[in-house]
Amino acid sequence: MAEPILGLSGVSKRFGALVVSDDVSLTVAPGELHALIGPNGAGKTTLIHQIAGSLASDAGRIGFCGRDITALPMHERARLGLARSFQITSVVPGFSALENVALAVQARSGSSFRFFGNAAREAALNAQALEALETVALAARADVPAGLLSHGEKRALELAIALAMRPKLLLLDEPMAGTGREESLKLVALLASLKGRYAILLVEHDMHAVFSLADRISVLIYGRIVASGAPDAVRADPTVRAAYLGEEAA
């Protein structure tokens, strides 16, 4: 396998006596969509926090694009190309979809447009923002205030904001949460369209989405990875069937 984009080895986290991440090791390869599943309270969101850097780990090592990022703060990890979407992104409801993404492009570009005049700078920012909106099939809604978008469209907008950061790895924490059947199917199609172009670590409860999208699935139970592999292998794993998926889902 190619050198992984993300590599966790022996990563742990405890809250008091509660061990929430227990010696977790996993990798995400370039272009891979790796899903992390597990029952409520298994520690998935905590692990995403540890990877993004919003929560320090008690033990273990996190490598990203060949660097040891274990001790780096969140903003430095973001600058290196680690983008977290959902549950944190602040969309400004009164700004249009395009303006929201343009803000993210501006944050990423820093002063790189400083030699442009105001109008040219705005045009360049908007062009890149529109490209991100096109990627998530939201270009036709570019001028709509974000607050007026449907729930699924807001999720797509959050994804466009993350993509505008030109990430090397996308951390997606329950993108389907709260979406209806039709919207979640659209989001699955959208994530499928990003497959191979971005490395993605996806935490998701929607098993239809997970099993149709993932190249590999890791199963977390009580903070430990109990199975990891291709969807068919994970589906057939007796530990996973007994402890998590149940006969019906399996």
Ligand SMILES: Nc1ncnc2c1ncn2[C@@H]1O[C@H](COP(=O)(O)OP(=O)(O)OP(=O)(O)O)[C@@H](O)[C@H]1O
């Ligand atoms: N800051 C904290 N302090 C103490 N305990 C915490 C803290 N954050 C999470 N926990 C506990 O850690 C465990 C794992 O929580 P976490 O939210 O990571 O699980 P999860 O797998 O993401 O769950 P869900 O699927 O329901 O979102 C839970 O028992 C939770 O109560």
